[in-house]
Amino acid sequence: MIESPYQPSPDRYDDGMIYRRAGRSGVLLPAFSLGMWHNFGSGQAFSNVQRMAHYAFDRGITHFDLANNYGPAYGTAEENFGRLMERSFRPYRDEMFIATKAGYDMWPGPYGNWGSRKYLTASLDQSLRRMKLDYVDIFYSHRHDPETPLEETLQALVDIVRRGKALYVGLSRYPLEAARFAFRYLAERDVPCLLFQDRYNIFSRQPETSGVLSLSAASGSGFVAFSPLAQGLLTGRYLDGIPQDSRMAAGRSLQREVLTDAMLERLRALNDIARQRGQTLAEMALAWLLRDKRVTSVIVGASSAAQIEDNLRALENASFSDDELARIDALSRE
Ligand SMILES: NC(=O)c1ccc[n+]([C@@H]2O[C@H](COP(=O)([O-])OP(=O)(O)OC[C@H]3O[C@@H](n4cnc5c(N)ncnc54)[C@H](OP(=O)(O)O)[C@@H]3O)[C@@H](O)[C@H]2O)c1
Incomplete structure (x- = not known):
């Protein structure tokens, strides 16, 4: 059977998606x-x-x-993205904002991990080959490397942009002081940090408490x-x-031990608030992040x-009432 070519929804930009500006930049996400x-x-x-990627793009997720290292196995999410590029997404490349990162263990030996120029440069070249792309829209240092001089990591990012392999750069999970140094270093070289990426949800409030959300x-x-x-x-x-078929059952990154009776009680109470708002718990947890205009985009799996x-x-x-926010806050305390 010959597959008919993918035709994205003609309504993809008129279907309720909201686009927010990424900091002081020309990019809307x-x-x-x-x-x-x-x-x-x-x-x-x-x-x-393919179904998930097409559905997302059809709904305005660009x-x-x-x-x-996304997959599992490492490299295979990028390989599948390359297949999508070849089979359906290529004509829409300019409508897409594609991110990749390097910073965790990727290949054996001393050059396949952390933040050296050697690793970041080689890793992005490999990513581009897997994804069948000439450039990515944003390349991230996936984590702060306490052993490598920060200037080396950051200058590698700057040079990657100068060579046209990424249009913008980003930082993921940097501690506050390293982030402060990095924002300044990159801005002074006219390659400002476009996006800072961190774990943030009703239970994980660190970006608020560490000050990195305000600093960004x-x-x-x-x-x-x-x-x-x-x-x-x-x-x-x-x-x-x-x-x-859940992530917890697979047990790789979400362990069964977190689902204690106390946790279930909190989840049920949050679910009640969501129901009163006419939402599922997932919808409420995502809406809760969007209430803060400093959050450019929420990356959902x-x-x-x-x-x-x-x-x-x-x-x-x-939008949330003060009472709802207070009840959610009380239930979020770990
Ligand atoms: N920079 C970094 O260091 C870093 C670290 C982690 C993640 N990320 C990025 O952030 C993305 C999202 O994070 P994440 O995947 O950890 O977590 P997430 O978005 O918090 O959770 C995704 C999981 O939640 C479940 N789910 C999603 N929508 C649902 C719904 N409507 N109803 C019921 N269950 C639902 C699914 O679980 P099941 O699979 O069980 O169905 C899904 O796999 C990642 O894919 C990655 O791109 C970046």
């Missing part, structure tokens, strides 16, 4: 981006990868978040929140047990197009 850490690699049927905004950088659903905990997924559909409904109600 969708309020929701699609994260490809889990469920987009070789362990997943390509038909489902930003796809990858990294060299003051430095002109956009902010993207990852693991907005606490890897699925902040959804209805675990309210009645652990489904076999998914294992089905139906989850993406549910998550997009969060856009319909992202």
Whole structure:
């Protein structure tokens, strides 16, 4: 059977997606981006990868978040993205904002990890080959390397932009003082940090408490929140047990131990608030992030197009009363 070519929805930009400006830049990003850490690699049927990616793009999600080590297995989310590029996405390349990163262990030996110029440069070249791209829209240092001089990591990012392999650069999970130094260093070289990426959700409030969310905004950088659903905990997924096809059942990055009786009680109470708002727990957890205008985009993971559909409904109600916020705050304390 000959597959008919992919035709994106003609309504993709008139379907309720909101676009927010990334800091002081010319870039607008969708309020929701699609994260490809889990469920987009070789362990997943390509038909489902394709369904989720097409559904996302059809709904106005123009930003796809990858990294060299996403899969599982490492590299295979980028390989699948390359297949999407070849099979369906190529004509729409200029409508897409594609991110990748390097910073975690990727290949053996001393040059396949952390923040050296050697690693970052080689890793991005490999990523571009896997994704069948000439350039990415943003390349991130995936984590701060305490051993490598920060100037070396940052200058490698600057040079990657100068060589045209990335249009913008970003930082992920940098501690506050390293982030402060990096924002200044990059801005002074006219390659300002476009996006700072950190874990942020109802349970993980570190970007607020560390000050990095305020610092990003003051430095002109956009902010993207990852693991907005606490890897699925902040959804209805675990309210009645652990489904076999869930991330928790796989046990790689979300452990069963977090689902204590006390945690279940908090989740049920949050679910009640969501229900009173006419939302699912997932929708409320995502809307809660969007209420803060400093959050440029929320990067959501998914294992089905139906989850993406549910998550997009969060856009319909992202305002909270003071009472709701206070009740959510009380339940978020760890
Ligand atoms: N910079 C970094 O260091 C870093 C670190 C982590 C993540 N990220 C980025 O952020 C993205 C998102 O983070 P994440 O995948 O950890 O977490 P997440 O978005 O908090 O959780 C995604 C998981 O939640 C479940 N889910 C999603 N929507 C749902 C819905 N409507 N109803 C029920 N369950 C739902 C799915 O679990 P099931 O699979 O069980 O169905 C899905 O895989 C990643 O893909 C990656 O791009 C970046």
